[in-house]
Amino acid sequence: MLFAVTMDVALPQDMESDLRADTLAREKAYSQDLQRAGEWVSIWRCVGQYSNLSIFDVRDNERLHEILWNLPLFPFMTIQVTPLAQHPSDIAAG
Numbered sequence: 001m002l003f004a005v006t007m008d009v010a011l012p013q014d015m016e017s018d019l020r021a022d023t024l025a026r027e028k029a030y031s032q033d034l035q036r037a038g039e040w041v042s043i044w045r046c047v048g049q050y051s052n053l054s055i056f057d058v059r060d061n062e063r064l065h066e067i068l069w070n071l072p073l074f075p076f077m078t079i080q081v082t083p084l085a086q087h088p089s090d091i092a093a094g
């Protein structure tokens with residue numbers, strides 16, 4: 001199942017710098033592990049915003065929820081999920 005997910009990040013201004021660096025490093029490693037596994041298909045920066053637009057390919061809603069819930073940055077994110085269906089004009093779909 002394909003999902004488009006927008007993640008808006010808002011870190012506290014007074015977040016301690018070591019905690020901030022550790023959280024961002026864990027977020028990157030977590031994301032890249034899931035990219036290597038094929039579940040996190042792509043990640044794009046939204047221009048001019050501390051936000052990303054990502055595509056996930058996961059078995060079901062519960063798996064996407066598990067992935068998002070365990071993001072190290074989850075407590076500092078506003079997340080919007082859009083389930084995707086095939087478009088009838090997509091030439092790649094045949």
Ligand SMILES: O=C(O)CC1=CCC(=O)O1
Binds near residue numbers: 029050
């Ligand atoms: O968009 C960001 O910077 C937050 C994020 C999600 C996965 C990642 O590596 O960074």
